[in-house]
Amino acid sequence: MISASLLIVPTIAAALVWIINSDRARRFLLVLTAAVNLLLSGASCLIEPGELFRGWIAPDEISKLFFCITGIVFLAASVQTVKYLHREAEKRKNSPKKAYEDDEMSERGFISCLLIFLSTMNLVICASHTGLMWVAIEATTLASAPLIYFHKNNHSLEATWKYILICSVGIGLALLGNLMLYEAMQLNGIGTQMLIQDIIKNAGALNKGWLEASFILFLVGYGTKMGLAPMHTWLPDAYSESPSTVSALMSGALFNCSFLGLLRIHQICVSAGVGDFSQELLKIAGLLSMGIAAVFIIGQTDYKRMLAYSSVEHIGIMAFGIGTGGIAVYGSLLHTLNHSIVKTALFLTAGNILAAYGTRHISDVKAMVKEVPATGVLWMAGLLAICGFPPFGTFITELTIAKGAIESGNYLSAGLYIGFLALIFAGISKIMISMAMGSGCLVPEKQKSQLILPAAVLIVFSVILGLYIPDWLSEAVWQISLKFGAQ
């Protein structure tokens, strides 16, 4: 019941957007749907959400965690979107250039795409059929492409084209992985239905060679969508060119969905006894992503791109954690929650900075603490959190992963992991200080009014998670991590 409404409510709202004629009502509908979605996500943890279509849609424990993350991120982003759309409308009214006739159209399309995007993400999370999951992940690409193109200039067009082409080719490879997984089942005569639970039950009988081949293709395919290096090339462009609320959604919610796709295949590998193979690949890909992110964060000139590379870093951390096994798997899964919260807050704040200073160049933004104090403080807090500083939740999870890496006895990878974290911390803190301190840049008075509530709430939430993790949460995450190779 709940799983059905999680899919249907946003879809209906997306259709309603085309009927409602008032700007204000449409924006209200967006926030309302986001709130309902979060409530439903919360309810799914308490009441069994239920299966649909003969088990094709069957949310399990990890789905509930990811529903909640998506719900939180989407609500924060949609509140900020209202402010953003309002500002854009004002800008258009005041601009001397003749306004396009399709402006209202584009706002309708934007809100409607946001809602469809939410619905497809929910579908990814609760799909328990590998084919259906593939369809849903490709659908998220298609629903988010128009969002990136919202500004309708040549930069956003370039970013959109790269996003569509690279991600679609990547996801195409994941389809090939699906076929190979099917082959691995067929060769040894395990059913014809690709329900994940059924595959896991019979995992021992899977053909190992084909399964390994299919995991590689899934890693490349869904890895492209997540932004795992070296398939991350579309990511900085798409994150930096799209409206900040969209970047927040992509890195806070979409990112987890593709990660979940990969996790499910990893789960199959673990139960089939080729967990070592998939762990090794995840570990290497994770460290590579962290290394590449470190190189590009140091000396970065654009703060939104810096955040994008930080997302590449964090997907690396998560993949590394899953690959390390043991307690690091627990850390990794909890890190998805922590990272989503902090990164969403950061992208929303980055949108505020962009609105105040009108530039994405790090060197042109100065004295934020003096000019826009609230935004400045949030920005500093967020950047400290993303580097894994106490008292934020990310500190605990990054530390847990480090602990797992050291316990696993592979000191080289543990050393590299900690080394990259340190490098990235150095890179980000230099940027943070130069943007927050100093003097010079004056912000016009009328650009100072900003909506900081969503980001502030998220940062507070992250602090709470850093100081106190409720028992039920850690117990639930621990139960999930047992399925993904934690012992």
Next chain:
Amino acid sequence: MNEILDILIATLLLTDMMLLASSRLAFCIKAVAFQGLIIGLMPVLISGGGHENREILLIAIVNIAMKCLVLPFLLNKASKMAHVQREIEPFISYPVSIMLGISGIAISFWACSGIALPDRIISDIATPAAISMIFTGLLLVISRKKALTQALGYLVFENGIYFFGTSLFQEHSLIVELGILLDVFVLIFVMGIAVFHISREFDHIDTDKMQSLGDWEEEIEEKEGDEVTG
């Protein structure tokens, strides 16, 4: 029966080569549509008369309608709206493309000789042909400059994957098949719109001119300078 299949598969390989060699977009779109026809017919030919025939027939009809009629129509429309007829100076020249395509075929045949393939495989050359088709599609995506040709390359790539599935004679469920087709349809639709916008924004659809996004400022400025002079 098998001979007909083998001839059809050989035709697929030939259209791959034609796509790699041709610069005219209208021709390339027709070639991709032709590939879609063959690949759509394949499951029907293989199954002959089984109890699931109706479902296979339905998928085949939707598939052919999509890949032979709807998608070529969309692509043709996009090429008319963007005023492009041919691909000029791809990153990898036509003779080299063909050489790469032929080596792709050779490599896939060699690679498939070592894999344990199931007994119920439809034809000895089906799987290697599918893999070489995937390779051709990827080659088109990375070696061509026009956004439209890249979209065509993606379609060849997708056809290859679909054919790979057919070659192992697997029956996916109806919903998944339709879902995949719907995704491809929307993708080409979105790409078509993007192509139109690219042509309006840049006055051309050469994606290699899209270089304004990057990480190092010097690099970006240099490239922008290039664009002014070149």
